[in-house]
Amino acid sequence: MQATSTIQTPTGEAFESALQARTLCEAFQITAAARAEQVAVRTADDSVLLTYGALAERVRRVAAGLAALGLQRGDTLGIMLTNRPEFHVVDLAAMHLGAIPFSIYNTSAQNQIEYLFADAGNRMVITERAFLERLTAVRDGGTPIDRIIVVDGAPGGTLSLEQVEEGGDPEFDFEATWSAVDPEDLLTLIYTSGTTGPPKGVELSHRNMMTKIRALQQVFPVTPGGRTISFLPAAHIGDRWSGHYSPLAVWGFTVTTCPDARKVMEIAQQLRPTVFLPVPRMWEKAKAALEAEIESEPDDARRKLMRWAIDTGIKKARAEQDGRSAGPILELQAKVADALVGSKIRRKLGLDQSEWFLTGSAPTPRHVFEFFAAIGIQICELWGAMSETSCVMTVNPKDRNRVGTVGLPIPGLEVKVAEDGELLVRSETVMRGYRNKPEQTAEAIDPEGWLHTGDIGTIDEEGYVRLVDRKKDIIINAAGKNMSPANIETWLRSSSPVIGQAVCIGDGRPYNVALIALDPEGAAGKSVDDPATIAEVAAGVERANSHLSRVEQIKKFKVVADEWRPGSDELTPTMKIKRKSVVAKYAAQIEELYGS
Template sequence: MNEQRPEASTPGVGRLEPHMSLPWVLADRLARDPAGVIFERKSSLGTEFVPVSVQTFAEEVTAVAKGLIGLGVEVGDRVAIMAHTSYEWSLLDFAAWSAGAVPVPIYETSSAEQAEWIVSNSGARVVFAETRGMAAMLQPMVERLEHLERVLVLDENAIETVIGHGADVPADRVTERSEAADMSSLATIIYTSGTTGRPKGVELTHGNFVSLVVNGSDDPNFSGVVRGPDKRTLLFMPIAHVFARFVQILCVYSGATMGHVPDAKNLVADLDAFKPTFLLAVPRVFEKVYNSADAKAGSGAKQRIFRWGAKVAITYSRALESDGGPSAALKAQRTLADRLVYGKIRSAMGGNLDWAISGGGPLGERLGHFFRGIGVGVLEGYGLTEVGAPTTVNRPGLTKIGTVGPPYPGTRVAIAEDGQVLVKGDHVFRGYHDNPEATAQAFTEDGWFVTGDLGQLDSDGYLRITGRKKEIIVTAGGKNVAPAVLEDRLRGHPLVSQVVVVGDGRPFIGALVTLDEDMLPGWLANHDLPAMNVEQAATDERVLAALDRAVTRANEAVSRAESIRKINVLTTDFTMENGYLTPSQKVKRAKVLADFEREINDIYGT
């Protein structure tokens, strides 16, 4: 590593050629395995999943692409999609690429103002809306925006309507447009979550995605997770998010089978029906799995058995990293715990899950060790929209829990003098749409993308994220505090939904805490406390005492000057619906600080 700028890199392992594109990814899968299963569609009744062959999907993509051409969509035109995760989302994505268009995702939770900014800024000509309600929000934009021509509703047979417009369009037109796309062609414009202001449109090329999926699938350390017809994943994160979008493309290239469900509301039943071998999720999902298992254990002997099992799992996982490995006694304890505890948890995740890929925020060492200890390896990674999703990731045989892994194949990572993580590689975006000033600010003079995240590289080249530069808190005493460490640890308590650490310019560190309404009844019952709602719990001395103990445990990770001295428990949770969470479950810190200024002042008696 360079002493002035610590750096780590992993060579690319896949063969990349200029003609490759996202239509090429599908064509390559079709040539290799036309009769193989590429998707399984959830039936409208029950939880059954129905297989779709590569040949069938490719024919549907061509039919929809012909329809888009018949509607007048030209090469480079923007086609916006506002929908929950679904088979139709993937179909429209690949059809737009095959027609030479640029699909632009809109989160299904976006407000009218957010959606109009994306449609307006991107210059979309056509918008697909999943529901009539979404369409009602988007339809008035047709009158206001000169470039927007129509809004089509998926729930009202939009796919069939589009296919009908392509009846007279020869398939050769689709082939010509598909083959005209190459690594340098614009693939999509994804708008950032907007935690700090108006979202910026990230322009990602076909090459950005192709380099990631080829290098990932061909990587011998990762191919065992994602490559081949026996690999299966169920997608429930929004495809509008770059993480899910990348995995969608990765599965098409790698030969895996993918299913879609719109959200995580019925996740246990969906996982049981689909039985994935690998899964991607944000850390909050893993926290929920653990906390739900703890709550289901109830109180008394069953709870003691679960917590003993959890401790054994974490101890066993940590021992795997020691020279001697787990002792014979520890192995015996784990065998017993597997029979009593772990099997039930694995069964709740479908029964066949070997690997889980965590991204979108820090997971925390405790959960990483717990899941590995019960037999589900969690591969924590790091990335941003601007790099097409991953830039570092732990992989089988290359894992250090507590880090976000070494550089992904074909990427370079460095640490700037101010501690910011810098990135180079074929996966780095080409710029922000119609925003040359922001693009210029995003890169160093020598071409490194500046992520805005703070991190450290260890001697083996594994990255550890320590915070976000814009979120660093400077107390009145001049102490710099990264809030993420405290927030992540405190959020692991079953009662806690969200945490925002505060204290900028203040005499000490405090925190706003929201309660998990779903977990509250079980926690109260397990602690022999009467039922109460969130408003009552937020002022109950016994609940507050439990939270104080959780704060004490969280403070063990930091110095006294950085520790949380006082919390304010809110009766309002932070959600996407009320505008305090992004679709990737990140808290909109600036909005929280502004809207809860009075509650923050209460912490300091001002």
């Protein structure tokens, strides 16, 4: 298909054309031509700002430059960048060549990078100065890297991105190249976080992702031309889907890049996103901050008004969740509460123009959903962040949101429960397989095409899916009782602002204990050796225990001195617990908790 045959269409028609495109390349060309004057990618301070027209031109020049350096269809390209506009430029450029760009977590150690490069087989990598020393060490250590391209300068032995752009062949046929990309061509590799072994390269095709985008538009309809924030690592499927492929190729959004995930809520205040997708921990911390602000309100009458408004909204939300009518009086009270308090809080947060609020990848307590529903922010939980299925598998429809579930399967995706309780899915969005790992691919996808997700869950009569925990994480205590550590840990994290992360231990043990890391912000200035700090944590553990059955409750805990950061020994870059690593690292402390 020639570019000129589809791109000269009005914006509304362009969206429908992009949605039905065969590849992400075709979709992007349609969208970029229709929105040439609209901002496509920007930094929060507007120090870098690219319109769709400028982005498309840079993509063309970088693609020509990469082709001149030898990058061809089917070749892999490593990318190690923070969330910055240049990522979108180089990833799109490689994609238009039919190459396979993949990202490396910025916290990766030298040996981890060496493993990924050996598996991917890339001979070229694009990075920034902050990571150059590590990549140079990888190259000097024997990994065959022919080119290191640096987006913010060109130290010795590297090329700058500007040099790549200027080095393309003027006769390079860009349109013919991207038009030749096939739906079955690989779009990217997403490497798993490696919590249960060496990372596996998930091979996703253009067909996988376009199928996912089309399915989600049916149940998660977005208005083209909106705004969103890219803050998750580009190596994670969540950001590839929500911060890159969907918004730029199909939705025609303005994407604001956020290299520091801790500043997402701050950026939201000035951006006013139309689609907002924070991870659960961000919602939990936002709730804690709002509650603290309400309690510190010096005006007693105003404080009481805010409390009343929240309580009224929660009552209404609970009635709706239970399938009961809120009744005319409560409905009226809720409208007044929203006008006086809820709408003002939404504006203050910068979330008054959002069409969708989503979250997933980890359990979220019911009280978090109820609190935000009370101020008019209805968070729809989804089952996603699984690279093997191109991200989202189920999502709660906004008009039929069922708190406590992860929603209904997206169109075209089948879900069933295996005999052992594991959830299996089948869809055109399921990966081609794991790169260079046919045996592990066969273990993951059975002969009938069902992907074994590793999640334990249930499906109710209406088709809503509920997650219990990861199959490998289920705790079976000494008495044979099965428990979900994720559920216990969720209550612990949300029970006190000083608790940042928690790991529940209890497999094969007589009772449950917990390792707790303090929250850098909530516990700022507090010491793990301070009795007052320990007392605050103990109060939080007690509150969490009040929501748990007797056998699930935490009997003892230990506050660790280390801060658990994304990409550390304890957490993956997307803040998932590295359970095996934690148990090994803190073995002595765990045994102390089970002492006399």
